[in-house]
Amino acid sequence: MSMQEALRTLGYNTYHMEALLRDGSHAKKWRELYEGKVSVKEVFEKIAKDGYNATMDNPMCEYFAEQMKMFPDAQVILTLHPKEAAGWEKSFSTLMETVRVQSSPFSLFYPNFLSFIPRVQDLNAARCLMGQKTMWLEPCKLIYEYDQHREGWLATQYEKHNAMVRTLVPEEKLLEFTVTEGWVNDSAFIARLGLMLKVVIYSWIPVTVLLL
Numbered sequence: 001m002s003m004q005e006a007l008r009t010l011g012y013n014t015y016h017m018e019a020l021l022r023d024g025s026h027a028k029k030w031r032e033l034y035e036g037k038v039s040v041k042e043v044f045e046k047i048a049k050d051g052y053n054a055t056m057d058n059p060m061c062e063y064f065a066e067q068m069k070m071f072p073d074a075q076v077i078l079t080l081h082p083k084e085a086a087g088w089e090k091s092f093s094t095l096m097e098t099v100r101v102q103s104s105p106f107s108l109f110y111p112n113f114l115s116f117i118p119r120v121q122d123l124n125a126a127r128c129l130m131g132q133k134t135m136w137l138e139p140c141k142l143i144y145e146y147d148q149h150r151e152g153w154l155a156t157q158y159e160k161h162n163a164m165v166r167t168l169v170p171e172e173k174l175l176e177f178t179v180t181e182g183w184v185n186d187s188a189f190i191a192r193l194g195l196m197l198k199v200v201i202y203s204w205i206p207v208t209v210l211l212l
Contacts, residue, residue, distance in 0.1 A: 003079065004056060012054035015047050020126055026050075027122035030059060034125040034139070040066045059129040065168055075173040078165050082180040085155035092154055096142075134161050 007014050020027040029046055032038040040063050047055060055067070068074045081088035131142035135157045166174065
């Protein structure tokens with residue numbers, strides 16, 4: 001069971017990147033954020049207004065600190081890779097290679113002419129937000145420049161991100177979890193989740209979940 005489905009099972013209406021694909025108004029709002037026309041606060045106010053009580057995945061995870069300020073009772077789940085930093089680097093590189101192929105000009109998955117479609121432009125703008133706060137990259141550089149560094153750089157970013165989360169989130173509000181722990185069968189874990197009301201942030205870069 002994915003984290004998203006698990007959270008839905010626990011009663012969270014989870015906001016995921018797929019929401020931007022389903023609802024053009026959300027994709028447009030993220031584009032407006034990228035263009036500086038709206039604030040982060042306005043984006044997440046819309047998410048809450050539209051009935052979501054959980055957010056996960058990118059680009060939402062880029063703004064977990066801002067969401068904690070918006071929702072003072074928020075709690076965070078930091079999901080760790082079972083093979084630690086080196087394992088995450090390998091997994092992330094594989095994912096980005098797939099995305100890179102799909103988004104290349106004249107790709108069968110993503111023909112270049114699609115970039116003229118407003119919805120696609122909105123989604124591309126949202127994609128440009130990814131990696132700025134979690135990996136300290138410049139806007140729009142995640143897909144094509146994540147690997148323009150020495151071997152081990154990604155692993156270092158993973159460790160830096162996790163250290164940042166641990167610094168910003170009070171210990172009593174932080175729950176660290178490795179998927180191999182099998183939390184679905186962990187009654188203590190589920191009991192603690194049950195005490196957390198509202199918002200979640202979950203990311204694959206590295207995974208962070210915030211609950212309010």
